[in-house]
Amino acid sequence: MSEPRGRGRPRKDPEKLARWTPPEGWSRLVAWVSPEEKKALKHVAVDAEVSVAELVRSLASGLAAGVIDADELLGHVRRGVQVMEKIPTLFERDDRFGVVDRPRAECAWVLAGEGAPTEKLDGTNVRLTVRAGQLVRTEKRRNPSKAQKQRGIVDGWYTDTDERAAEDKWILAAVRNTDVSGWPDGEHPCEALGPRIQGNPLALDDHLCVPFNLDVPVYRDVPRDYDGLREYLAALESRYAPGHLAEGIVFHHPDGRRAKIKRKDFRRSA
Structure with missing residues (x-):
């Protein structure tokens, strides 16, 4: 018969409740991050001797109080978005990260009618x-x-x-x-x-x-302009999972180049 396990490591503050009740009016923010991004956040949090949650909240608090310059922060965020993008987005983005009616130079081939449009699968x-x-x-x-x-x-x-x-x-x-x-x-x-x-x-x-080379659905008669794509993607049904909206379109050029556009790239107010 095995011996009973000990109580484990005691809390630093035994009187402190395990669950924390937020003040009235507060809301919870949840975001998915990659393992590398999580490690980076944890590294900064450890250096600051705070939790990752406190680190994120301090950023939000700094913005709300005007301590952190929003324009400077946006510059870092934009660079981060560029690093994350594996396939270039068809159009340029504005300061609010929505796309604008200005095609990226490296994606001009899409507007020229080249490449096959396939369903973008989010995985x-x-x-x-x-x-x-x-x-x-x-x-x-x-x-x-x-x-x-x-x-x-x-x-x-x-x-x-x-x-x-x-x-x-x-x-x-x-x-x-x-x-x-x-x-x-x-x-x-x-x-x-x-x-x-x-x-x-x-x-x-x-x-x-x-x-990608065997099963991803190909769409026909896909618009190649800003307004046409915005309207088309707003109601585009997934051919891989009917009954659900497709996330977007990936254009595949015969020489291997690709370009993407997603429904959520277009701001609702645009």
Whole structure:
């Protein structure tokens, strides 16, 4: 018979309640962040000797009190958005991060009518290597950090997943639910989707991987101008999950270039 476990580490303040009741009128803010972003927040919070929640609230408090300059902060946020973007957005953004009727120079080919428009699936980018109908390798995409981009590393890469890594759990669940027996030999870039990935906007019941080169739906007669795309995306139904709105469109050029536009890129007041 095993001995009973001890009580564990005592609280610093035994009189302090485990649950905190916010003041009247306060609201809770929730955001999804990547493992790298979470580590960065924790690093700053540890240096400041506060929790991550207190760090975020201090930022909001500083903005509300005018201690933090909003224009300076927006500059950092814009640079952060640029680092996060793996595929360029078709149009330029304004100070409120909505798109404006000014195409990005590197995406001019879309307005020229080039490239195939496919449904943008909101998940995690992975790459599956198949041989003789068998999965032989699973990789996830990594993108260069801001510091790496400053050193000239601009293209992302794939790295192997790890069965023991918590951050790979749901990617691997999607892989296990994906039948690759009919896939041709080769490396297949996919989007891992499902209930525990990116908030599951398509309300899928199971995790799975969708190969871009085999299964992603292609749309016909998609507008190639700002006003047309805004109206088109407002009511565009997902062909992968009928009954739900598609997140957006990704245009694929034959030479490998891509450009994206999402429904939420357009401000409602625009």
